[in-house]
Amino acid sequence: MVNRADAVKAKEVLLNSSRPVVILSHPNPDGDSVGSTMGLYYLLRDAGKQATPVLPAPVPGIYKFLLGDVAVVNPPADVTGKIAVVLDCSDVRRLAESGQHLQGAGCVINIDHHLHNELFGDINLVDSSAAAVGQILFDLFYPEPIPPPAALALYTALYSDTGRFSYSNTQAKTLATAAKLVELGADPHLVYSHIHGTRSEAYIRFLARVLGDVQLMCNGRVAYLEISRELLAEYALQEWELEELNDYPRSLAGVAVSVVARQGQGDSVKVSLRSKGRWNVAQLARDLGGGGHQNAAGVTLNMPLPQARALLRKRLEEVFALC
Ligand code: AMP
Ligand code: MN
Ligand code: MN
Numbered sequence: 544m545v546n547r548a549d550a551v552k553a554k555e556v557l558l559n560s561s562r563p564v565v566i567l568s569h570p571n572p573d574g575d576s577v578g579s580t581m582g583l584y585y586l587l588r589d590a591g592k593q594a595t596p597v598l599p600a601p602v603p604g605i606y607k608f609l610l611g612d613v614a615v616v617n618p619p620a621d622v623t624g625k626i627a628v629v630l631d632c633s634d635v636r637r638l639a640e641s642g643q644h645l646q647g648a649g650c651v652i653n654i655d656h657h658l659h660n661e662l663f664g665d666i667n668l669v670d671s672s673a674a675a676v677g678q679i680l681f682d683l684f685y686p687e688p689i690p691p692p693a694a695l696a697l698y699t700a701l702y703s704d705t706g707r708f709s710y711s712n713t714q715a716k717t718l719a720t721a722a723k724l725v726e727l728g729a730d731p732h733l734v735y736s737h738i739h740g741t742r743s744e745a746y747i748r749f750l751a752r753v754l755g756d757v758q759l760m761c762n763g764r765v766a767y768l769e770i771s772r773e774l775l776a777e778y779a780l781q782e783w784e785l786e787e788l789n790d791y792p793r794s795l796a797g798v799a800v801s802v803v804a805r806q807g808q809g810d811s812v813k814v815s816l817r818s819k820g821r822w823n824v825a826q827l828a829r830d831l832g833g834g835g836h837q838n839a840a841g842v843t844l845n846m847p848l849p850q851a852r853a854l855l856r857k858r859l860e861e862v863f864a865l866c
Contacts, residue, residue, distance in 0.1 A: 545668045550683055553652050553666045556626060557587065562649050563625050564594040567618070569632040570641040572598055573786065574703020574738065576631045577606040579654075579676040582696035583628065584613065586680070589690045595620060599641035603783030608737045609696045618643035626650045629664065631676045633657035633834050654679055658825045659834050671836070674712040675704035681720050691728025698729035703738070706790070711820060711838055742784075749778040750791070757792050760856060761863040764799045766792030769852065772806040789817040800824060800859065804851055812844045812851040827858060 557564065566583050568576035580596050587594040596613060597620040619642045627648040632638055633655060635645060645651055645663075653664030656673040673679050677700025681689075689697070701721050705713045708721065725731060753774065758767045768788070785805065792801035799822045803815040814831075816824035817839055824840040831854075833842025844851045 544672070545670045545679060545682070549666050549668055553654075553668055554683055556650055556652065556666065557628070558590055558592065560626060560650075564592060564628060565620050565622050565625050565648075566594060566596050566628050566630065567620070567622075567632070567638060567643055568598070568630040569637045570599045571782065572602055572606065573631075573783075574606060575675045575677060575700040577602060577609055578696045578698075578700030578703065579630045579680055580696075581609045581613070582677055582680055582693045582700060583630070585690055585693035585696060586684055586687075589688060589693065597643070599643075601781070601783075603781065603786075605738045605741055605783065606699070608733070609692075609699060611692065623647040624649045626652065628652045628654060630654050631656070633659060634661040635663050654683075656836075657834055658836055659829060674714065674717045675700045677701050677704070678717065678720060681724070685723070689724070689727050694724040694727035694729040695734070698724040698731070699734050699738070702731075702734055707735075707739075712836070743780070745778045745780060746784050749774075749780060750788075752778075753788075754791055759795075759798075761859055763797045764863050765859050766795050766798045766801045767852075767855070768792050768801070768803045769848065770803065770805040771848065775805070789815050793817045793819065800827075800862075802855060802859075804848065804855065806848050807843065810845060810847050812846065812848055814842050814844060814851065814855065816840045816842075827862065831858070 564587055566580050568580050577598060580598060584594050584596040595616055597616045597618055600617045622645060625648060627645055651664040652666045654668045654676055656671055656676055658671045660669045668679055670679055677697040681697050698721055701717055705717060753770060760767055789801050789803045800818045805813045807813050816828055818824045823837050825835045825837055828835050828840035828842045831842045835841055
């Protein structure tokens with residue numbers, strides 16, 4: 544649960560301070576970061592506040608329907624003397640990855656649900672049991688008026704971070720909040736259509752190619768998928784098109800942890816970890832320098848792909864040897 548006194552303070556600062564608000568979130572935008580950024584923006588705009596939504600480029604095409612004709616700013620945004628709200632981001636180093644800093648901000652409000660948040664704000668609303676930052680924002684504002692565009696954006700945050708209301712973070716409260724947001728104007732089919740009904744042909748052909756190479760490790764408890772730079776270039780996919788790729792290896796019977804290791808710029812590998820039930824991939828990611836949630840975490844390893852593969856295999860074998 545978010546600390547009640549902090550929530551009161553955050554709401555007071557957001558709604559009653561004369562300082563403008565700048566809304567920031569992590570690089571590689573996802574449904575929760577875009578949904579909560581735009582949700583908070585529409586809430587503040589409706590309340591007559593001056594707010595600027597900042598989203599790292601490129602904003603995935605599947606989330607652009609939440610932007611309407613709002614002028615979104617790319618980082619770095621000037622936060623000097625302003626209220627900087629940081630959403631869905633466990634530490635300031637991740638902000639810095641997209642060139643954003645918080646120096647000189649008049650007040651930093653940190654709103655997050657990652658397991659290990661560094662509490663870098665002047666006010667911290669952190670609740671790792673919340674399914675999405677969109678949920679924390681809903682709880683903060685409701686029953687204040689939530690205009691339809693904000694309801695749509697917050698619904699999208701919940702829809703995305705719960706894997707369409709299916710992951711283990713989906714609670715009765717999540718579904719009740721989603722129902723309320725639909726009453727307030729969110730259209731579930733519209734959200735589905737934009738996010739899951741717009742796949743490119745290249746993505747489907749890429750899937751057919753890459754899924755054939757899935758490797759099983761640790762006696763079938765781990766499914767591992769590797770994507771080279773060459774393969775990505777061959778299919779000319781956008782980074783965000785790979786967001787749900789991990790759902791396929793994770794869906795295998797007997798698999799507890801799935802890994803997608805994608806070669807990035809230079810000697811870097813972006814590792815996406817997903818798990819089922821009690822398997823805590825946040826700890827595994829954290830040990831390697833990243834972070835995340837119990838069932839969804841990530842880390843960027845600065846090393847060549849074969850070395851990253853060997854390191855991941857070793858760590859996973861250690862985890863499963865203990866069981
Ligand atoms: P991804 O696999 O990139 O979709 O990330 C899964 C979860 O892990 C998300 O909640 C991310 O915010 C988090 N995450 C990914 N990479 C990192 C990182 N380098 N440091 C901290 N958290 C991360
Ligand atoms: Mn996120
Ligand atoms: Mn989130």
